[in-house]
Amino acid sequence: MRFTLKAALTAALFALPGANAFATTITIATVNNNDMVVMQKLSKTWEKDTGNHIKWVVLQENVLRQRVTTDIATHGGQFDIVTIGAYETPIWAKRGWLVKLNDFPASYDYNDLLPPVRQALTVDGAMYAAPFYAESSFTMYRKDLFKKAGLTMPEQPTYAQIEQFADKLTDKSKQQYGICLRGKPGWGENMAFLGTLVNTYGGRWFNMKWEPQLTSKPWENAINFYVDLMKKDGPPGASSDGFNEAEALFATGHCAIWIDSTVAAGMLDDPKQSQVAGEVGFAKAPVAVTDKGAAWQWIWSLAIPSSSKHQKTAKEFIAWATSQKYIDLVGNTEGWVVAPPGTRMSTYQNPNYLKAAPFAKQVLAALESANPHDATLKPVPYTGIQFVTIPPFQQIGTTVGQDIAGALSGSTSVSAALNSAQQSTTSAMQQAGYLK
Known part of the structure; x- marks a missing residue:
């Protein structure tokens, strides 16, 4: 039974x-x-x-x-x-x-x-x-603010144009910032954006001998541009802002321009999650010296x-x-x-x-055009756009991100940050056996 x-x-x-x-x-x-x-x-x-x-x-x-x-x-x-x-x-x-x-x-x-x-x-x-x-990454901007200011976003802006737009659209008395960019240190946080910025300024992480290039002129130009722009036109405390924080700032109406992941488009155009839904425009990731590696x-x-x-x-x-x-x-x-x-x-x-999703075709085009095998102006021994596909990079990218976040917060200069980054990267590459 x-x-x-x-x-x-x-x-x-x-x-x-x-x-x-x-x-x-x-x-x-x-x-x-x-x-x-x-x-x-x-x-x-x-x-x-x-x-x-x-x-x-x-x-x-x-x-x-x-x-x-x-x-x-x-x-x-x-x-x-x-x-x-x-x-x-x-x-x-x-x-x-x-x-x-x-x-x-x-x-x-x-x-x-x-x-x-x-x-x-x-x-x-x-x-x-x-x-x-x-x-991939692209440029997101407030169409209503651009129209009010008489500005027109090109299909693919230059970083010089981005700076001009951000200058005109910053009104800190209203907590309206011309630009929002990642500042939180991490190889997948601030260095994701900064990797593409350095690429389009003509820079690279390593030359063909695996020698770090972080004190080269392209790195200096790119990081100085970034720090100066964010100090003029970015939100306070930006060295603590990662993807989620920047997304929240844009969605609540505090950013005129944001250069970041294409995945953010869906959230920003969703009225259930975004206060600026319907007012967001999209353009290609900006360029400087070259268009190679401008979008991740x-x-x-x-x-x-x-x-x-x-x-x-x-x-x-x-x-x-x-x-x-x-x-x-x-x-x-x-x-x-x-x-x-x-x-x-x-x-x-x-x-x-x-x-x-009115941005769908732009996102698809960005994804299809991103080429990790040809992302730098000068030749490199690695693949990757905003990262380098070698085991030591996770440590290297995070350490360099911390140095640059220090320059953004004002605790050190860009020159000192890049010198520190060069030294730590050289040491890491020696320990990993890439350099003698």
Whole structure:
């Protein structure tokens, strides 16, 4: 009798929609960006359909990078899914730290992924991270403020023009700042923008002998321009502003111009999240000496550490969260303007998305034109636009970012900051074996 009752209860359990007698809990580490917050919210749909559960670890960008890097390098096994990008993926894949993601079901449609995005996450023919959203960078500006001031934003402005516009549109008595740019130190924070600024000023991180170039004239010109512009026309405390802080400033009407990630366009044009929705214009990333490397390439992606104990369930979640089906779910529930951009060709063929996102074609053009293999005026031994795809760069970029944030805050001069950056970078490259 007891056996029969147990069998009946088991049968009833399996009959429940979404019930799973072998439910698994996976732990996901991700960044506290808006698109990831939406993913966390909508993941309840996946949990209900599969019976599995998710433990979320949502972190500020710099903290996420530190926690994930430490865990994966030590094979700690704390996370089943990590949010990483085009910098980490090829390096970690070659070290055997990531699980291959080349066996998703046919419905996933790998061929729908934008070729530059898929290529950036592929090593030796296998994809090791799946793109959640992809971004380049461009210029966002307030159309209403430009019109009132009698200004016209070119299709691709120069940095000299950006400075002229920012000067005219700054009114600090109204907390209206002509320009907002990242200042928070970090290789993926202030150095993401500054890497492109240095590129277009004709600079590079290293010459062909891997000798650091941080005291070269292009670096001096670019960083002096940045610091002077931000002191004149930027918000106070800018050395603490990363992507999220700058996005909040722009969305609440405090910035006339912002040069940053194309992913911000969806949030800024969404009246549920932005006070300036409908008044935001978009142009290409500015240029100076050259147009090479003026706009970055980044892909926030989901990957599985080889130390994960729940790889099968983790793969199932990633296949769901990076699918066109998920993009449709976001569009139909949260609004098409905030659908994850930059990953699939079908998104840019979807009339619902194109109608809701007037910036869609500009974003696609920026993504397709970003070339990490030809991003500098002079030849370099590395790939990457706003980062250098070598293991020591994570430490190097963050240290240099701290030096430049010091110049922005006024605690040191640009010259002293770059000299310090040159010394620390030279030391790091010697320790890593790139320099004798």
